[in-house]
Every structure is written in C-alpha cells, then in structure tokens.
Amino acid sequence: MKILFFLFLVSCASSPKLEKKDIIVDEVTNKDFVRKKAIPYVKSKDKYQNIKDDYSKLMNDETLELVESEKKPEDILEDVSRNCYSQKFEEAFILVDKIYDEYRTNPTYWNIVGNCFTLKKEYRKALLYYNKATDINSSYVPSLNNQGVVYAKLGEDQKAIVSFERATASGAFSKVPKFNIGLLYLKYGLYEKAQKIFNTLIGLNQEDVEVLNALAVSHLFQGNAKEALNYYNKIPKRFLSYSHIGINYALAKFKFGDSNLSKDILSSIDKKNLGQYQSYYEDVSRFIGVK
C-alpha cells in the first residue's frame, strides 16, 4: 500500500514563492498577453479512467488515494494529483503554475490543489482551495467530501460527517463520501449504519479491498466472525498484512476458532507502521494469545 505508506512521510516541499526569474520585457510579445482560454468544466469528464488496480476497484475513478498501481496520467490534473500523492509537491506546484490560466474556472483544479495541501497536512490551506472550488460550484462533491476529510484529519469527525453527508447529498452516485461516512461509522461502532453503506458499495463492485474490509469489520463488530471472514476471504492475500485489514482479520479468524492462523496473520503485519493501531494490535495479540 504504497500511497498510504507515503502519507506518513513528512512533507518538505513548500508552496511556490515569488523567486521566479524576472520577466524580460524585451522578450515579451503581445501574444503573451492573451490568456490561455479557460477550459470549461465538463462533469462527465471529471473522472479517472482506465485505472486498473487490484486494491481499489470501486473508487479509482474518484480518487487515486487508494490506487497502488502507477500509470501515465491521462491529463495534467491527474499528473498533479499523482505528484501530490507521491509527496512530490514541488513538481505538482510547477504544474499547477502552468495550468492555472486554463483551469482557473474549473473546480477540479482548486480541489486538486486543496488535496495537495491536505496531503501536505496544511489543512487550512486545503480548506481555502476547497472553498474556492465550492465557490465555483457549490455542489462540487469532491471538495465537499474533502472538507470532511480535513475535519476528519483534524479529529473533528462530527464536522467531517456533516461534510460527507453534504457531499453525498450533492452526489448521489459518488462513492468516496459514502465510503467516508461508512468509515466514521465503523470508527465509532455504528456498525449497522456502516454495513448498510458498505453493502450498497459492494453492490457496485465486489472486489474492492477497502469495501470488503469495511464489510468484514462491520460483521465482526456485530459478532459475526463467519460473515466477516466471508469478506476477508475475498481480499487478495497480499493486502491482509495491512494493519487496518490484517489485525481484525486475525481477530475474526480467532473468533471463528482458527487460533493458529489468526496468530500467523497477526505476525505477518508490519509492526513498524502500526500508528493508531499500535495499542489495538497489542490488545488483539493478547486476546488471541500471541506473546
């Protein structure tokens, strides 16, 4: 899970400054004064295409955050996004500088810049750009969702869910906001509500690892280890070592009676980057009898 891994890195790229090369007046031509024509926003084209990824199969038209595979960007906005997800903010901002004139009226541009700041953990900046996107299009789902993401990252989940709900209300077909709502429900034990959401999502794609995992957790919450394992089993094995999948998978296995396997699963998880899961990992380990 390369992308997720990157998120833990500390960003060192800064936003552009004015230390650009001076304009040489003699080299200016009258054509330079003609602004590039703004590319109008076309909702139907505001999507990622042709992304084939084992991990993210449901939401990879809406986000690259869950996409592990790499490919040549199909447009410059995708290029910006990929750079930011790869923490290559400098490169991303150079592109931003280049495309601004063409995309200045396009909410996608502002949203993607906001995403870069979210990924840089500069959340106030991110919110400013999301606000700009929603200024252009008040029902622009990605930015409504991403405002929620920022709140979620700031620990303000109660505010986050409001944003996700607004996003969902604006984009009935959008998957990420729904998924995010489901994640919050899972986080705070609202399993039934979460399960309902993830059931909807799995209906759209039955191979998406995140949705499969979420459904598994939902069932596990409710004490239904068997059903949980049904979903875990649909997840390719290489993803089961991810902490947010593997720990509960191990727990499910244990609860289903497969103690040994649960221990193996738990031990296969990378313990160096457990983060939030650190104490939970320890609790689960104790629970299933791992020393």
Place this chain on the structure above:
Amino acid sequence: MKILFTLFFILMSSISLASSVDERRSSILKIIDQELSEIRRLSNQTGNRNPDHLLRIAELYLEKARLYKDKENEDYLKLSDEDRRKLNKKTFFKTSDSYFKAADEVCLRIAKNFKNYRNIGDVYYILAFNAKELNDEVKAQKYFSLANKNSSKNSQTQVKSNISLAEIYYNQKKYAKAIPLYEAALKNVDDKWYTKDAFNLAWCYFRVNRSSDSISKMIEVYNKSKQSKYVDMSSQIERDIGLFYATSGRIGEGIDFYKKLNRDFVGELIAIASKLKDEGLYLKAQEVLNQALKYEKNDNSKSKIYAEQLELFDKYGKTGLHLKASEALLVLVKNKRASDFEEKRLKYFSEKYGATLQKQVASKTYKDIPKTLKSKANMANRYFEILRELEPKRNSEIYFLQGETAYASNQLEDAVKYYDLSYESAKKENNKKFLVASLDGMLVVAGDKNLKSSLKKENTVKSFERFLEIEQKSEKAYKIYPRLFNSYFDSKDLVNAEKTLERFAQNYQGDYKTQEAMLAKLMDYERKNKNNEKFKAYVQDINNQKYKVTKGYAETLKKHLTAMEMEDVQNSMNKGDKKLALIGYHNILKNQTATDEAKTKAKYNLAALYYELGATKEMYLWGVESLKSMSSKDILEFSDTFLAISMYLFGKIILEPSSDLSYRLLAKLCNEKTAKKSVAFKNSAYLSLANHDVSRTEDVLALGKRCGISSLELTQVKIELLKDYFEQKKYEQYDSLASELSLSREAYSEAIVAFHNLSVLHRNHGNQNQERHYLSKRDALYSKAVKEKVALKIDALDIMVDKEISSLHLISSKLSNIILSFPEASFNAKLKQKLNLLDQLTTEASKVQKIGSGKGIVESYKILSQAYTKTSVEINQFSPPNVSEEYIKSFKSALANLVSTLQNQGQHFLKEGKIAINNNNILRDENFSLYALETQGLQVRFWHPNSAIIMDREGAR
C-alpha cells in the same frame, strides 16, 4: 552857375597842391567859408531876395557838407569795430548832416519863394543830390525829375539829372524808364563818363531783351573805352558781353569776341552766369550755362559748368536740376575730370541737399502727399548716393541715411536694403555707431506692419541676429530675444528658435517668465507633433537648470510630459500593442520628470499588464507599488484589479504575497465604505491563518478592526487565531483572546474551550487558583450562554458535560457505596436510598442528555445502565443474614420485580444509548464504553489509516 562851378574847380585844383588831404580840406573849407561869408553879406544886404545868392549859399553849404562828410567817413573808418558799434552815427555825422540840411533849407526856401526862378532846376538838382547822398531815393528821384523838368533843354543840369534819374531807375531795375533818360542824356554828352553811362544803357537794353541793342551798345562802349577820353569800361564789357551773346544765342560771336582777347569763353560764360545769378537772373544764368554746356566739349570745362549750375540751381531752389547737374558732375569727378574745388562743391551740395531733403521727408509737411514725399526721398537718396561715391569711407553712414530717408517716405523695401548695406559697410568699417544705428533702423522697419511679409521675415531675423551679435544683454536686446524667437518659431525654424532661447536664458537667467513663454511655444509644438523625445529633452533641460521656469510651470510641464507619455502608452494599448505599453509604463517610471500621478498610474497599469501576462512576481510588486502610491479613492475604483491579482496569486499558490496584497488593499480602503474591504480582509486573514502566521494575523485583525470590518468577521478570524495560539503555546495571547471572544455570542463555545484548556494547563502545573479561576470563567460563560440560549458547539458542550458526568459518577458512586445490610429496616432504608439515588441519577442523566453533547448522552446512558444493572445485581445478590430460608425466599420474591425492573431499566438505558448513538450519529469513543456493557472481552475497533479518503474527481456515474 557856370561861374560857381568854375570857382569850385579852381578851388579844388588849388587845394590839390596841399601837402595832405586834411590840409587841403582845411584850406578849401577856409576858402568856402570866406565865400560863404561874402555871399551871406551880399544876400543880407538884399534882404535875401536874390535867389542867385541863396543858390550860391546852398552850393557852398553843399560843398562844406561833402568835405566834412569825407572827413567824418575817414574818421569813422579808423575806428575799431567795437567803437563803431558803440557810437551814435547821428552824432558822429552831425557836422556834415548840418551842412546838408543847411543846403537843403536854403534850396527849399528858394523853391518856395522863387518858383519861377530861372535856375530853379539847379535848386532841385541840389535837393536831389542831397537826397541821393542821404540815400533818400524817393526824394532824390522826385527832385531829379523836377530838376530835369525845370532846367533848360540839353543843359548840363538836365543832362546830369537825366543820368542821375536813369541811374535811380536802373538801380530800381526800371530799365524801360531808364533807357530814354540815358538815351536823351547821352545824345548830348560825350564826356569821359559817356562809356560808363552807355554801359548802363547797354545793360538796360539787355534787361528789356533788346539783345541786339545791348550788344551794339556794348561794342560801341568797348571801342570807345580804348580811347583815353573815356572811362575805360572794357574789362566790364569783356566780362558782360559774353552774357549778352550767350543769352541772345549769338554764341559764335561771343567766342570770336573772346578769342580775339585770347580768353576762355566758357570761363567767361561761367562768370557771366555767376553774375546773372547774383543779380537774380536765374533764367538768364541757366541759359548761359546751358549754352556753355552745349558748346563745351572738354570734360574739365564741363565740370566747371556743372559746378556753376550747382550754385545757380542751389540759389534758385531748382532741386531737380541741381540733382541732375550733381549726377552729371559726379561722373566727371569719378573720371578725374573735375578739380578739387568742383568735387568739394559737389560734396557740399550733396550733403546739404541730402540732408535738407531728408529733413523735409521726415517732416509732417508731405505726410499726406505721398507722391511728393516719395519724390523728395528719392532725390535725397540720389544725393546721398553721390555723396557716398565721393566719400566711400562714409558708406555705412550714408547708407544709413538713405535707409532713414526711405523709411520716412514709407519705402520700406528700400529702407531694408539701405539699412542692410549700412550694416555690411559698418561691419567692414568697424563702425559700431552705424552698426547699431543700421540695426535699429532695420528693427524698426522689420516691425512695420506695412513691410512685405517675405521681407519682413527675412529681415526681421537678420537684423535681430545682427543686433544680438553686437549686444547680448541690454534693454533693447531684452526685447529682441523674444521677437527673434517668435520669428524663428513662426517660420518653424525650431533649431534657431531654441538657440535664441538658449542665448536668452544665458543672459537673463532670472527672467523665468520670458523663458517660460518661449519654452511653452516650443514644447507645445513638440507635443502637438508627438515629438516626445524632444519634449522630454526640454524638460530635462529645465531640470538641469539650463532654463529657468517657475515651479508651477515646471509642474505643469511634468504633467504635460507625463500626459504625453501616458497618451502614447494608452495609444499602444488601444492598438493592442501591450508590449509597447509595458515598455512605455516602465519608461515613465524611469523618467525623472514624470509626475507622481503619472508614476502612480504607470505602476497600476504595470500591475494590470503583468497580471494579464500572468507574471506573478511582477504583478505583485507593481500591485504593491501602486497601492503605495494611489489614493484611496482611486484604489476603491480599481480595487477589483487588486483583488484579482490577489486571487491570481492565490490560484497559483503564491500565498504570502496574495495575503500581503489584500492586506495592503484593506489598509488603503480602510476609510472607504465598500464591501471590498471585507473581501480583502478575509483574503488576507485566512491566508495568514493558513500560513499559521500569528503575527500577520494579528496585524490583519488590528487593521480590520480599525477599518470597520464587522465583528462577526473579526470573530471568525479570532476563533482560528485562538487555535494557533494554543497550538503554538502562546498562552498569554490565548488567554487574552479567549477573554475577548467570551464577549461575542458567536465565540462562546471557543472561549469556553479555551478557558477549559487554560484550567487544565494550570492544573497540570499544580496551580489550583488559576485552575479555579479559569474554571470559574468557563462556567460563568457557559451559564451565560445557556441563559442567552446560545447554541454551543460540540466541543464546548463536551467539556461542559464532563462536569455533569462527574456529578452522575458521584451519584453513581454514592449508589455503589450504599451497602445493603440487615436488619430489614436498615435494608429498606438503604434500598430506599439506592432507589432514590437511581431516581436522582436518572433525573440528572436526563438533564445531561439535554445538554446535547454526544459524549454526555453516551456517558449518561452508560452510567444509568451501569447503575441500574449493578443495583439490580446487588439487590438480587443480597441475602439477609441469619434468617430462615423461607424468609429469604419470601424476601427475594418480594424484591424480584424490583430486581427485574432495575435490570430491564439497565438494559433499556443501554439500548437507548445505542439508539441515541445511531440516531444522533454520535461519533465518540465513549460509544465503545457503552457497547462494552454488553460485549464481553475485546472490543472490535477500526480506524482507517487515512482517517478519510480524499476525493479527486467527480467520478463516473
């Protein structure tokens, strides 16, 4: 009378022997006196009745008078001039006068008393003679006429009277009257005086145009003059006969006459002409000279004739002829065919006539007779021309005089020509006087409105330049510079116009006004012709103090210059040449002479152009510069541009400059009533916040407050700043701002959180007083919010609910601390206590839930569920000691419903809690403590490592 005359002659001859005149005179007088004495005695004896005696007495008196008169004349001539002026003539000549009078008295007595006296003619003769002596011509003429009439025919007295009377007529130029008298007298006379009187007769003939008679008489007299008997009149005849020949057209005879005398006829003619001239016979004189010219072939002689003509025409005021003669003579002079004398005369007359005519031209006399005026002027100048030919060293002066004359006669073109020649000559002569004078003249002519415009232009400039060559600084030069300048300027000779200005500026540095006027013309011209560079050069000159102008004008020029440059740039803009406009605005800024206003405009326009170019650095820098320079009013008008730049920078993620620009915009719009302030404020504030730039945010807030930004907007920013203070551990500011926010309804929640955080901080540091202080503030604010029915945010509610939860825990704790025990009364009392506490707990929990905090709801349900469940378990598990089984059975049976109820209630609260979580979307970790009430062992947990998933695109449907 013959006797008397004889005696008289004897006397005269006897006395001639005297050794000296005086002695002779004395001797004669003695003799006269002796005779006079004798005659008186005789006359007295006859009672003076004998007119012969009386006549003799008169003759003797007359003789005495003559002698004394001679003596008196001699004495008179001996006197010095001064003595002569002083003396009284009447007194001086009294002796002679007394005898003349005595003679006259005697004669008059005779004439009165003896009218028929036979010699009365002699008496009248004496009276006539005396009158003649006394210059009483009228009386003399009267008495000579009486003498003539009353004397015997052809008598000596008659002859003498005729001649005397003829002479009087002759002198009176009454030639016709004189002729018969001379003719009559000369028929009877052939004495020595014949030639003299005949000579006069010849002249009388001449005068009455009897040329032939006059010439004949002259020849007769000339021939007789050769005889010793006659007075020799030949020299006079040789002098005059030429005239007669000349005027009668008998020149050949005249030449023959003079050839015989071996004399130059022309010379004679000239002499004759001169004589005629003297006599006032102009025409005759002119004729003589004309004739002379006609016959004379020799140039040298001709020059003499011309010279004489000059005299003649001068005397008779024949200016035209005089000029003609002068010009003719000039030719001869130039050919060295004239003597020095003639040349001098020509010079004299040329000078005299030139001057005289010029004076006439200049006078008012001919002002209204232009033809005459012009004629006289032309003649004057021809004289001056002659004079100039004669005195080439005076060229400058004479040309000048000609110029003056031409000007006075309104012949302006000629005047220009002459002044010009005068100037050139004066220059060669190094004659400053006429250098200046000619220029003066030229200047005057050049200024004359009647001068032909082409000449005017040409000569005005020429003369001004010449003048200034001589005088760079003078009263006159001061007036000339502007006129010269205008002449050049009017003919579009800007190079020389500028040079004139330069010269003026060098010589009159302090005269701002004139320099300004000249500059204004030049610069206006350049401006109208779009010659910006030249215009700038002038402004530069002014700046370099080459030209001095008033401060006000300098400012005006700057404005002009700038306006011009701005106009150029604007034109470029209008034509779509934005690059040129860009360069133009930069140039304006580089231009030291540009006005501040122009520079400000340039800065603004540069900002706008760079904005169009998308040049972020430049648009920001010029935006800042223009904000510094522009007035608030202008900024308000163009605020959209600054906001657009700020937004552009933001769009390109150039945040600090974007924030800075908005900040500066706000500062400038501070006192204006405009919604743009709010936009600028929010841009600046939120960008500062985004950068976590606390200091800048504080500045923006301070500025926003000063600029009247709404308290709501200020509060929203303060709320965010409050977070930064806390994160950055700026607790003093945090405390201060929290207190400030506690006054705003919109920020009660944040203030409560802040006071709470501060209390925690102090608690962690063991500072209980401060902890209490902040808790007190927190609680007070909360109470206030409740009282004011202000909806608080979850964070604040969660904090405030903690206290209430603690209360619930306290009740719960009390409940747990009540240990059921027997005897029954004790049990019942304790049970009652527990049930009361459960009621209390339920009531309090309900209150907590109403606070609206998710945490409070979940916790309260958890506490309630736990309390009820635990109480039910306690009751259910209580078994009274030391009682029978039956009692126990009965005891438990009696409590079974209670236990069940409490247990159910516990489950109910659990269920309610879960429902509340779901219904209210309560997203709190406390949820799991509620869930834990029914879940055994490990709680399943899930956190997505990314918290939430970022959404890049709308995605496919």
